[in-house]
Amino acid sequence: MREKLVESGYAAGWAVLKLLPEPVVGVLGDRIADAVWRRQGRGVHQLEKNLARVRPQASPAELRELSRAGMRSYLRYWMESFRLPVWNDRKIADRMQVDGIEHLVAAMESGRGAIITLPHMGNWDLAGAWVVRHLGFNFTTVAERLKPESLFDRFVAYREGLGMEVLALTGSDISVIGTLARRLREGKLICLVGDRDLSAAGLPVDFFGETTRMPAGPAALAQRTGAALLPVTLWYDGPVQRARIHPPVEAPAELGRQAAKSAMTQAMADIWAAGIARHPQDWHMLQRFWLADLPSTPQPQAAADETSAEPSPRAQQGEPR
Structure with a gap:
């Protein structure tokens, strides 16, 4: 019953919110968030x-206001996503401002392929x-x-409708890592969320002075x-979303394969932490998110190999992101 209710809620969001005036949807999102x-x-x-x-120096009152802004930002994501399938190219272009495009274009024009990685932002x-557009x-x-x-099929159809190829993380005979590697060797683009992996295969990184794990x-x-x-x-910056594509993270030539992988993951973590x-x-x-918050913490593998290093799905509390 709960699963049916959840699916019905998402279906209603895609069906109804795209019909409402945008200011109404914005106010509705803020009220739900509050x-x-x-x-x-x-x-x-x-x-x-x-x-x-x-923000370790923030007072309890400041943290409360920051979390309120965070929930409004999170609901804005959902409200936009429910309406995104009916946005035309001009609308999407008007809502995005991107710095560092040259890094992505150079990688794609070189034929080497590119991996865009981002946190839950x-x-x-x-x-x-x-x-895509x-x-x-x-x-x-x-x-x-x-x-x-x-519900999974709905989200796959939604993202495929935006121009993405979507691979299921589990439940398929297809090798996720193998397919992603093949796409890259074909000079194509893949996009992965990479700021949370609490499995034993995740690599330990320092993030705001504490240890967590991120996907290898x-x-x-x-x-x-x-x-x-x-x-x-x-x-978000007012009515638009801004993005920054940072320069490529390179493998340190002086390090062995596993040490270089860890160094590259830490370099990404540092960039995300600054943002x-x-x-x-x-x-x-x-x-x-941090290991200190977990009731029990499995020991990280010292040398997670490529085949066990699954990319992290974009998910929050069971919700696809």
Whole structure:
């Protein structure tokens, strides 16, 4: 019953919100966000704990206001995503401002392929639609399989409608890592979310002075294929979303393969941390993130190989992102 209700809610969002005037949708999103924020549920409480790491000097009152802004940003993501399928090319172009385009264009024109990696910031779907429609680069991404299956199918259809190839993380005979590597060797683009992986295969990184784990997949794929590894940060700036495509993260030539993979993952983490520090309200991390917050912490593998390094799905509290 719960799964049917969840699916019905998403279906209603896609069916109804695209019909409403945009100002009405914006006000509705803020009101829903404020109502959830006032309830102080588990997700909001965890968001405030995470933001306390980002802004350690903030007072309790400042953290509360920051978490309120964070929930409004998170609901803005959903409201935009429900309406995104009916936005035309001009609308998408008007809603995005991107710096560092030259890094992506250079990688794609060289034929080496590119891996865009980003944290749970802003609206990844809007950025992806902009890459497809404005730059003309279709890309491959990964989605976590959801229950019910019909909800997963809805999200796959939604993203495929925006021009993305979507691979299911589990439940398929297709090798995710193998398919992504093949796309890169063909000189194509893949996009992965890379700021959270609490599995044993995740690589430990320092993030705002504490240890967490991030997926080894993006760095491993770059090593394996020679593709450019391009970290991206996203944030809202008034009515538009801004993005910065950072210069490629290179494998340190003086390090061995595993050490280089760890160094590349830490370099991405440092870039994301700087972006999150500037725009903490747009980091949509409502889950436990640092190892210190976990009830029990498995020991990280010292040498996670490429085949076990799965890219992280864009998900929040069971919701596809």
